[in-house]
Each structure stands twice: as C-alpha cells, then as structure tokens.
Amino acid sequence: MGLGKRSLWRLLLPALRHIFRASPRESALLLGLLVLGGLVPVAVLGLTRALVDQLATTLGGSPFTPTLLWPLVGLALAFGLDFLLTPWVVYLQGSVNEKLTARVHLLLMEKVAGTPDLTPFEDPRFHDELQVLRDQAPYQPLNLLVFLGNAFREVLAALGVLLLLFGLAPFFPLLLLLATLPQAWLTFRLQKGVWEALLFGAPEARRMRYFAEVLLSPETAKEVRLFGLLPFFRRRYLEVFHSLYQSLRRARGRQALGTSLLVLLSALFTALALFLGLRQTLLGGSLGSLVLLLQSVGSLQQNLYALVQDGGMLYESLLYFEKLESFLARPASMAETGPGRKVQGFEEIRFEGVGFCYPNGKRALAGVSFALRRGERLALVGENGAGKTTLVKLLLRFYDPTEGRILVDGIDLREIDLKAWRALITAVFQDFGRYALTLEENVALSDPDVKPDPNRVAEALRLGGAWELLQRLGPQALLSKAFGGTELSLGEWQRVALSRAFFRKAKLLVLDEPTASLDPKEEAHLYRRFAEMAGGKTVILITHRLGSVRMADRILVLQEGRLVEEGTHEELLRRKGAYAELWRLQAQLYET
Ligand SMILES: Nc1ncnc2c1ncn2[C@@H]1O[C@H](COP(=O)(O)OP(=O)(O)OP(=O)(O)O)[C@@H](O)[C@H]1O
Known part of the structure; x- marks a missing residue:
C-alpha cells in the first residue's frame, strides 16, 4: 500500500493535534462515544452467537429462561445504545467542526497578516496554496471529523469481528483482509490523484474565481455594465472551468473504474473465504458459530468496504491538513536579525547605494543615496514607474534592499526592531483601505491598541479634511453600503484615509499621492493644515502635482529607479533639468 504506517501517522498526528487544540473537552468526549459505537457491532455479533447457541440447547423449552x-x-441494549449515540456523535462533530473551522481560518489569518513583509505576495505558489486552503477551509474540517469518526468506528468494529472470527477459523479473517488490501491501496492512490488535481488546478481555480469576482463585485460593476462585459468574463470563466473540470473528472473516473474492478476481485476472495469457513464449521462447529460466520461475512465485508471508502475521503482531508501544516511552516521571507534594537526616534535616515529588484526580477531602484533629517519635508517626484512607491516600501521595510543599505542614525534598518520602527511611521498609501467599519473605527485603526478618544478622532478628522463628514454622519456611521451603512465618494474616502494617518502619533509621515482624489480647494486647505500639523514631524510626500511639492524643503527626482536630481523647487528650476521639464509641461496645461 502506498500509504505506509509511518506516513499515516505523519498525516494523522497534525490533524489530531488541530482537532484536540480546537476543542479539547468535546474532542475527548467524541472519541469516547466513537469507541463505544465501534464496540456495538462486535457486541451484537457476540450476543447473537450466544443467543443462537442457547436457542439450540433449549429448543422446545420456555422462552423466558x-x-x-x-x-x-x-442485544436490545446494544441496538438502543447505537441509536442513542448517533445524535450525540453528530452534535459533537458539529460543535468540534465549528471550532476547528474557526481555528483553521484564524491560523491562516495569523500566518498571512502576521508576515511582516510583502514578499510572499510576489510568489504565485503562495497565492495558489492559500486559495486551496481558503476554499476548502469550510468543509475539510467537517470531512476530517466525519470520516475520521467513521473510519475509527469501522476499524474498531472490523477488528472486533476479525478477532471473534479468528477463534473460529483463523484463515477466514486473513482472507477477508487480503481481499480488501488491493482495493484500499487503489482508493488511497486515486484519492491522492484527485487531491493533486485539485492542488495543481489551483492557478486555474484562482483565475475562475477572479473572473467570477469581476462580474460579482461592486468595484467593477460600472465597467461591466457600460462595456457589456458579462459574455466576455462568462466565456473566460467557462474556458477555465472546462479544462479544470476535465482533469478532475478524469481523476474521479479512474477512481470509480478502479474501485469497480477491485470490488469483483474482493468478491472472489470473499466467496472463497465463505466456502472454506462454512466447510470447517459444518465439520464440527456449533450452530451459533455458523450464524456468527454467516452474519459476519456480510457485516465485515460491508464494514471493510465502508472503511476503504471513508478512509479514502479521510485521506483527502489529511492531505489538506498536511498542506495547512506546510503552509504555516513556510519560512519567513525576511532575513531574521535577532531581537532588534528598539528605537524611539531618529535624527537622520540615510539611503546608501540602495538598489532593489522585485522577486520577479524587475529592477525598480538602483544606486539611490540621500539623507533625510528629522523635521525635514521631502518630496519625491518622477514619472509613473520611476520607483517612488518602491523607495517608501523599503523605508517601511515591506521589503529589504537587494543592494546597499538604509541607515537610521548609523544603524542598518535590518538591525532595528521592526515593530518599534513602524510605530514611528504613519502613512497614506495610494491604494488606501476602505473598511466596512464606523467612521470612528476607520480613523482610530491606525492606533488599534487604545480605546479611541472622541476628541482625538475629531481632531484627526479635522486635519484630514473630514470635519464636515463627521458633522453630517456622526462618528458611529457605518461606512459600507453592503452592510446597510453609508457609501462615501472616493474623495471622501481619501479624507478618511488621511485622518487615519493623522490619528497615529508618529514621527515620520509618508504621503503617497494623498490628494489624487481631492478637489483643488481641499488640496490647498490640506497643504495649509500640513504646515500647521507637520511642525517637528518628518514628511515624505509623493505626488505628481508639482504645485504642491513647493511646500517641501527638498525635492528628489527619480527616473527609471535612479535619483537624478535633488534640491529645492527654485534650485531645480534653475538647473533646467528633468524637474524643470516636468514643471514646464504641467504649467503649459494651465496656460493654454
Ligand atoms: N510587486 C511588484 N513586482 C514587480 N514589479 C513591481 C512591483 N511593484 C512595482 N513594480 C515595478 O517597479 C517599478 C517601480 O514601481 P513604483 O510603484 O515604485 O513606481 P512609482 O514611481 O511609484 O509609480 P507611480 O507614479 O505610477 O505610482 C515599476 O516599473 C513597476 O512596474
């Protein structure tokens, strides 16, 4: 059999550990009931044998001896117990399942969101594995419990019956077991095939889900309707579905065919065993033994067949939990540098020959060197794809530079405690989050460890330009139409994101296109408030609107990942280089 004893344990142990950790008491109770349930068929056979033997000796006497x-x-008690156990086993399986499913989801959340950097998201295999684990999380835990329970009962029952039979005719159980082995081997092998088809089909499944998502999501709803995208994405969905479905169907077909052929082989073995068993009993066994033999052929065969089928399904669940284990054990992508130095502030951040290639090989930065002093307001400008956001991502340590280093007061950023470092920084990203939470929660998220103080929230909303929003909606307004709340305009969402950044008490403020969705009036107001609030704070501003970079003390111009110019607005204009050219182009737009 492809599944050796060691590998069975290797698969079973982590799954059992998850079950017991999810719900220790209920799992122990469930185990107890399953043991009882497994003993019932053995008891029924033993008692039937005793009953028939007694009947044979008391034939013609009183039935009440x-x-x-x-x-x-x-027998009555055994049947009663069997009926009584079923609802409680189902109850416990349901209850453990809910906790186990929640545990699987929590472990996935902790693993993914607990990874400090963004590197895993660069790996398509990470997405595929996560997709399979997420998709199957709602039912694999229940499958595990049900099929593990069934298999456990079936193993116990089969062992008991085999033991009873062993006393009568030792070759009999051996033959029956022999008849089951090829079937079991094939079932496990084919089940693995189905699982692999599921796993290797993950990129397709992910694409299918994406095509469905485009048609179902409110984000794309406008373009879907305007451009009539339903047939396009429906066709793409079906193309992928058919290829995925074919490979799964082939795997399942092989499974059904193989099982059918082996059932015939098993039937032959069983007939032989039955014939030999009967002959031996007729030659000198009791009537009870004969009944036991006849009854157990049916019961044991059914039992072993069910065991093989349930075992196959159980195997798939065990493979799921094995994948979960290996996913959770994925090594950290960011180089660990020990406990890290705690920092509470900085005087200077220095980029020294910093270069960066994304894991797909795309070079985004090369040889970037500059220093940023405390309290300075620095603007980063450059064309699309010049590397501005990447530079900020390195500063936040979402990735480590592939060349050069970033020094904070002379200490390599990699040696600094990541949590302490990030606690110094607040940011508004281009693709800021829009959370289906209340207005107050949306703002206070940037400092989730403290209970939000309404005055602090209101002050952040004022700085972010969302004061009017607070007056109109109130702090407890739920910002999500999908959950029955209010929907905001993009510019209003951007104000909320700004307020969130300002709510955090940080020393460095990073603003990546913070005004892209703001109206010109609000943009002007915002920069005035910056000057008011940024006092003492270090600011990095990324923007394409050159009018607003004049507030910066210094401007860095990036071109194809290289730092090509550096200076104040006036200095750069005088230099007549890349910045002056960008400025001229923008000014032209307003002049004509
Ligand atoms: N995760 C990624 N994997 C691979 N390449 C990436 C990734 N993110 C960005 N890039 C590439 O790196 C280069 C720099 O991107 P970056 O986002 O830093 O540019 P940017 O200057 O901020 O551009 P924009 O003004 O359009 O926001 C681009 O060519 C981009 O395609």
Missing part, C-alpha cells in the same frame, strides 16, 4: 433472556436484553 434466564440463559436466553440475558443475550436478548444485551
């Missing part, structure tokens, strides 16, 4: 009564009562 104690020797007849006790196996009868025993």
